[in-house]
Amino acid sequence: MWLNLLTSFQPIIDERSRILILGSIPGVESLNSQQYYANPRNQFWKILYELFDSQASLDYAEKVSFIMSKQIGVWDVIENCYREGSLDSKIRDEKVNDFSGLFKEYPNIETVLFNGSKAYETYKRFIGFDVSSNLTFHKLTSSSPANTKRYEEKLREWSVIGDILKDQSHRSIMSYGDPPSN
Template identity: 30%
Template sequence: MEHVEHGFGPVWDAASRVLVLGSMPSPKSREAGFYYMHRQNRFWPVMAALFADPADPNDVPGDSPDSRRAFALRHHVALWDVIASCDIVGASDSSIRNAMPNDLTPILRGSRVTRVFTTGAKAGQLYRRLIEPGLSAAGCAVPMIQLPSTSPANASMRLPRLIDVYREAFEDAGILRTT
């Protein structure tokens, strides 16, 4: 068990329309200083399938934090995590203890975010327990949808199914046009 501080801030701007929250960055993501950086995590392939413009070869997430940040912002997707610090073993969400939440209020008040998506069961559980009550009390609650984890640990859900589930959620939020 190791005590971990998040280590890097959120990605968002005033035009962000949806906020995607994981639980806590994996060791690979903390090392890279950006979200979903484990090479086997399927988050960026899912985002590319949803948002990349086939007519624009430059509209891809790329491999670097800078290119991924730009891609997310270009498509009005904000990124952060539920947890600011916790005790954890490696990247195991099930081992998380003593979680301290991030404050989402500045993002929700400073952007056009109308929906929060959590990636995985633990992120959803921690959001409902640690963040939702405070947002409601502050008068800035928005609907939250729990999506499946894109982690390689969620091996039972193949990439095409992940893409379908995420597409439906983003369409329902009005971020993607219905296909």
């Protein structure tokens, strides 16, 4: 089967961003729409709006403004790869994004959250967790419709975002490696 090279988007980020949420690479609907998390069954936007007790928007520009106002950036671990369909398990020959450059350009990032196992494992394999950095890393349950965890469980796990933003002293807390499994 002939596969096309898929390329990720530019990050949604600015100098105020303190949290960076990393996915693996956009799915088919997102690539076609040129929007992060465009699949209406993906619970990414729903989770974030609910965490901040806000009314969800259907407008992509408003979604982007919303997360930026919350000091949250979004990007993908994989810059490009080959993949049939949207499943992470079908990703082949991945090349990762330039995180060294990103962290230099945006030094206010304190916490990196991985949206699912593929993002986490790819980052760990190609980049690793630099213990000399001031970054905190945490793997979250994927917001993807392929993940069968109940929405309430995902929401509870993702609530760490609010805790991070409220806790000014979390920079001194460092966590590396695999988080405890449930």
